[in-house]
Amino acid sequence: MSRLKKRKLGAAALIVLSLQLALAGCSQGSSQNSVVKKNGGTQTTQLIPGANSKDYQSLRPVSNDQMRGYINYGVNNRVDVDQLELGLMNMSKSVFSPDQYVFQSGQYLTENDINGMLYRQGQEKNKTSGSLPGLNPPLGTGKTAVQRAQSSPKYLNYVLEQDYLKKSSNGKYVLAGVSIAVSLNSVYSDQIMDQNQNINSIQEQLNSATVKAWGRSVAPKILQRVRSVKGLSKVPVFLTLYMTAAPDSLIPGDYFAKTTVSAGSATIDKWTTVNDQHVLFPSTAASSQYKADLAKFNTFKSDVQKYYPDFVGVVGKGFYENQTLTDLTIDINLRFMDETEIIGFTNYVASIVNNGFGFGREVPIHISITSNDVQEALVDRTSSMDTAYVHIFQH
Secondary structure (H helix, E strand, O other): OHHHOOOHHHHHHHHHHHHHHHHOOOOOOEEEEEEEEOOEEEEEEEEOOOOOOOOEEEEEEOOOOOOOOHHHHOOOHHHHHHHHHHHHHHHHOOOOOOOOEEEOOOOOOHHHHHHHHEEOOOOOOOHOOOOOOEOOOOOOOOHHHHHHHHHOOOOEEEEEEEEEEEEOOOOOOOEEEEEEEEEEEOOOEEEEEOOOEEEEEEEEOOOHHHHHHHHHHHHHHHHHHHOOOOOOOOOOEEEEEOOOOOOOOOOOOOEEEEEEOOOOOOOOOEEEOOOEEEEEEEOOHHHHHOOOHHHHHHHHHHHOOOOOOOOOOOEEEEEOOEEEEEEEEEEEEEOOOOHHHHHHHHHHHHHHHOOOOOOOOOOOEEEEEOOEEEEEEEEEEOOOOOOOOOEEEEO
16 A cells, blocks of 8 residues: 555644645635536535645535544544545555546545444334445344443444546546545444443454454445445445554554455455554564564664653654555653753754664654643654754744
8 A cells, every 4th residue: 555655643644734734725826626516516616736746636625514524433543533544545546646636535425324334234224214234243142232232343433435536628527536445443342321321331352354354245335335326336446444443552553455446347356455554662563573673763762761761751653564664653752841951852862863863764754752742843854854854843
């Protein structure tokens, strides 16, 4: 997968920020364009330029879009929300090239469409009206509601849509492709009301292989639901499978499969494996799979902690494509007493990055320095930089 070539984690936050800034000041560099909507009418909106030629131009979000933010009701972890959205956009570049397509947030799947897939079989609303059955497994066996839910976990937590448009011969932008991410649980987390009207929390670790196999088996049904939506019956569909992390995880989950369905087809021919992995430093996964990189991180951590040995917390978040580290975000937390301490410490960190840093220049590094959950400074280094970029935030 290629995740904005996968400028991850810290980089992902910068991407979101740059998009927000672009939208906030959209009169500069943007243009008015007509977009054909799913009901056949047209709408005038602004086309926002991409940050560079490798990024999508985007159509400004619709102010009354009912699906804005709805993903948060299905996906429990903010890092998963970010990764699900940005990861899908980045992978879509291999199918819908940024030099031919523009991006728009999903406009076709409604709240009812998505909920209709997320319901358990047998629990969908308005069953008598002929609505389609839910796709999550039906309740299992047990004497109580909690036991019935635990014995048959939900696997599907969200279905994300992204739209990719082209300018037609009459100058209007029309839908030319859609990307779909099927988001699956690695942990079944739920709130169940019992017969006494008490809310019971469920959190069950799921078997990864079982969930992935279920995701592949249910994907054709999701594709059929997508095809049944007016406006989506003919366009190419880029379909992906994503496994979320635990609700309290510091790093997101990962995409693990993808396929492209040609225009008008409702059949999945084959899946392509996506070999992406987010790894926390330090962690068991880092110790067992990436010992050399963990050693480099520990050396950096040790050098940083020499500044204030007892008060510096250092956590790393690496992103691997095909077992190669392609992005590293490092969070450093320290309680500062004054501005001069922040400046001195940030320059000290930057000097480590510039001199003898263990990770090669081919790995983008993003270091966030915080104090009491407030970002104080940023140290950033990419392959094109001779020295690290440093920014001290003023509050």
